[in-house]
Amino acid sequence: MMKEFSFALYAIKKNIQSSAELRTSFLLNILGMSINNTAFIILWGFFVKSVGVIGGWTVSDIIGLQGFVALCFGIVFSAGAGIRKLADDTASGAFDRFMLSPKNLLVRVATSSFSVSALGDVAFGIVCLGIYLVLIHASIIQLMLTAFLILITVIVFLSATIAVYSMSFYFTDADSVTRSLFELFLTPALFHGGAFQGTMRFIFTFIIPSLLIGTLPVEIVSHVSWQKFLFVSVLAMIWFVVSLGIFHHAIKKYESSNFMTFGS
Amino acid sequence: MESNSIIVSRLTKKFSFSAKNASSGWIKNLFFPEKKEIVAVNDISFSVKHGERIAFIGPNGAGKSTTIKMLTGILFPTSGMVTILGLDPTKDRKKLAYQIGTVFGQRSQLLPNLPLTDSLEFFGVMYDMSDEEIQKRIRELTELFDLGSYISQPVRKLSLGQRMRAEVAASLMHKPKIILLDEPTIGLDVVAKKSLRDLLLKINREEQTTIFLTSHDVGDIESLCDRTIIINHGIVIKDLPTQDLAKTFVYEKYIDLVAQNNFEVFPKLPNGIRYSLQEKNKVTVVVDVNQISVQDSLKILLSLFEVEDVNVYSADLETVIRHIYETDSIGN
Numbered sequence: 001m002m003k004e005f006s007f008a009l010y011a012i013k014k015n016i017q018s019s020a021e022l023r024t025s026f027l028l029n030i031l032g033m034s035i036n037n038t039a040f041i042i043l044w045g046f047f048v049k050s051v052g053v054i055g056g057w058t059v060s061d062i063i064g065l066q067g068f069v070a071l072c073f074g075i076v077f078s079a080g081a082g083i084r085k086l087a088d089d090t091a092s093g094a095f096d097r098f099m100l101s102p103k104n105l106l107v108r109v110a111t112s113s114f115s116v117s118a119l120g121d122v123a124f125g126i127v128c129l130g131i132y133l134v135l136i137h138a139s140i141i142q143l144m145l146t147a148f149l150i151l152i153t154v155i156v157f158l159s160a161t162i163a164v165y166s167m168s169f170y171f172t173d174a175d176s177v178t179r180s181l182f183e184l185f186l187t188p189a190l191f192h193g194g195a196f197q198g199t200m201r202f203i204f205t206f207i208i209p210s211l212l213i214g215t216l217p218v219e220i221v222s223h224v225s226w227q228k229f230l231f232v233s234v235l236a237m238i239w240f241v242v243s244l245g246i247f248h249h250a251i252k253k254y255e256s257s258n259f260m261t262f263g264s
Numbered sequence: 265m266e267s268n269s270i271i272v273s274r275l276t277k278k279f280s281f282s283a284k285n286a287s288s289g290w291i292k293n294l295f296f297p298e299k300k301e302i303v304a305v306n307d308i309s310f311s312v313k314h315g316e317r318i319a320f321i322g323p324n325g326a327g328k329s330t331t332i333k334m335l336t337g338i339l340f341p342t343s344g345m346v347t348i349l350g351l352d353p354t355k356d357r358k359k360l361a362y363q364i365g366t367v368f369g370q371r372s373q374l375l376p377n378l379p380l381t382d383s384l385e386f387f388g389v390m391y392d393m394s395d396e397e398i399q400k401r402i403r404e405l406t407e408l409f410d411l412g413s414y415i416s417q418p419v420r421k422l423s424l425g426q427r428m429r430a431e432v433a434a435s436l437m438h439k440p441k442i443i444l445l446d447e448p449t450i451g452l453d454v455v456a457k458k459s460l461r462d463l464l465l466k467i468n469r470e471e472q473t474t475i476f477l478t479s480h481d482v483g484d485i486e487s488l489c490d491r492t493i494i495i496n497h498g499i500v501i502k503d504l505p506t507q508d509l510a511k512t513f514v515y516e517k518y519i520d521l522v523a524q525n526n527f528e529v530f531p532k533l534p535n536g537i538r539y540s541l542q543e544k545n546k547v548t549v550v551v552d553v554n555q556i557s558v559q560d561s562l563k564i565l566l567s568l569f570e571v572e573d574v575n576v577y578s579a580d581l582e583t584v585i586r587h588i589y590e591t592d593s594i595g596n
Binding site for chain 1: 279282333336337338339340357358359361362366368371373375376377378382386389390391392
């Protein structure tokens with residue numbers, strides 16, 4: 001276990017070195033993503049100002065939601081960007097090199113690539129959560145809940161990503177299938193949390209875990225709801241186990257191919 | 265040492281795919297496509313002894329790469345069994361990875377944006393080697409593969425020949441007992457090819473590494489491998505010492521006839537002699553010595569053609585291999 005962890009850290013370090021080689025791209029990506037995300041939050045700010053409070057959600061809650069989603073997105077896709085390349089890797093046969101590795105397959109895949117732009121999301125997520133916690137005058141308990149919920153949202157996001165990109169092994173046109181499925185998961189996660197009631201709330205909690213990475217964490221922190229915290233934690237663990245099962249089942253479908261590819 | 269490094273028993277791999285049915289409408293084809301199946305590897309069996317150098321050859325689409333991918337655990341067999349150094353690649357993928365090295369000519373395992381030394385170090389860390397072991401092994405491989413002049417260059421800046429040497433070096437970082445190479449000399453010039461073959465022979469001699477390679481290059485087979493397994497249509501059609509392969513068509517002799525003036529007509533030849541090449545300045549015929557002697561053939565040919573020069577020779581290995589592929593294709 002320690003060897004796997006140590007190798008994962010080493011691989012991430014090498015990926016960062018590899019990305020840092022292309023410094024201009026590195027800096028432009030971070031700047032670009034920060035501008036993009038800030039524009040998004042300003043848009044939601046204007047929306048709330050014009051429409052008013054919906055389902056008890058204020059501007060600060062939306063900032064918190066953007067913070068949680070951006071942070072888990074950024075953490076998973078900076079260090080584990082390789083998962084996002086599964087569709088390409090399986091289609092081109094580049095996945096072969098992971099099968100030849102003596103390391104845990106998922107760790108090897110995830111740490112095979114590093115997304116520079118995702119670091120912009122990490123920075124943006126931290127800033128948003130900081131603003132959110134200041135706006136709600138967060139107590140020590142709310143600060144601790146936020147810290148735990150960052151970990152939980154990362155687990156849910158990672159699980160959903162693994163499950164979605166494992167579909168790469170089942171479809172010929174995996175790229176478009178996985179992209180659509182991933183949008184189906186991510187887009188609702190960024191919506192105004194007050195919009196999800198009744199059936200919609202059920203679907204995007206139990207079937208598609210979009211609300212677990214933004215809406216529910218904000219509600220937990222805002223209302224200090226231990227019941228919801230426990231509920232989200234249990235669902236996160238279930239999603240993690242299920243996603244690992246899906247991945248290990250899926251790799252048996254791998255058929256390789258003979259396109260020219262490079263390593264990482 | 266007589267123990268087997270590789271045992272393949274009744275190995276089969278089938279691939280299924282959706283195919284368009286011309287008689288159905290596009291909606292039916294879109295939602296309910298017809299499923300077809302191809303048998304890439306069909307019930308093959310062979311074994312490889314420790315330290316052997318095997319050429320696993322066949323025409324394109326014969327099942328070579330599919331077999332090598334099943335041996336390394338990349339693909340799961342449809343049926344049959346593979347044992348590599350006592351391990352089952354489908355169940356012991358990680359353990360097996362510590363024992364084997366792989367080189368795919370069309371697929372790099374190196375880190376493109378970083379210096380070559382980083383890729384070698386990466387492999388060392390991946391195989392749980394200590395820092396000291398990694399540095400020692402990098403020094404050994406740098407010397408063995410003569411990597412010194414470009415080890416600090418980013419991999420993407422290396423020439424193809426340099427990169428292939430680096431690929432083989434990286435695959436040997438953890439001192440594997442078996443190295444499997446899929447077309448390692450593809451695209452290399454003659455000098456780079458020879459250099460790579462010499463290196464492989466050297467590691468086989470010095471580290472007793474078993475070599476299992478697929479190649480379309482006869483030079484790889486002739487100069488590297490002591491045994492050749494030929495696969496076609498997913499079936500092993502020949503498994504014999506490489507030196508015996510050249511004798512497979514020993515009953516055939518080739519005769520080149522160089523024209524004194526241009527050949528204008530190409531008369532019908534008697535039984536046992538057939539044209540292999542018909543050009544105005546040169547004719548090549550194949551003589552089946554079981555039917556007609558070389559001496560009689562020459563008498564007939566010299567009476568039919570006005571020649572400036574004659575050359576009699578046995579088939580080279582490339583011709584033998586081509587002949588085997590063609591004979592097998594006709595048989596199928």
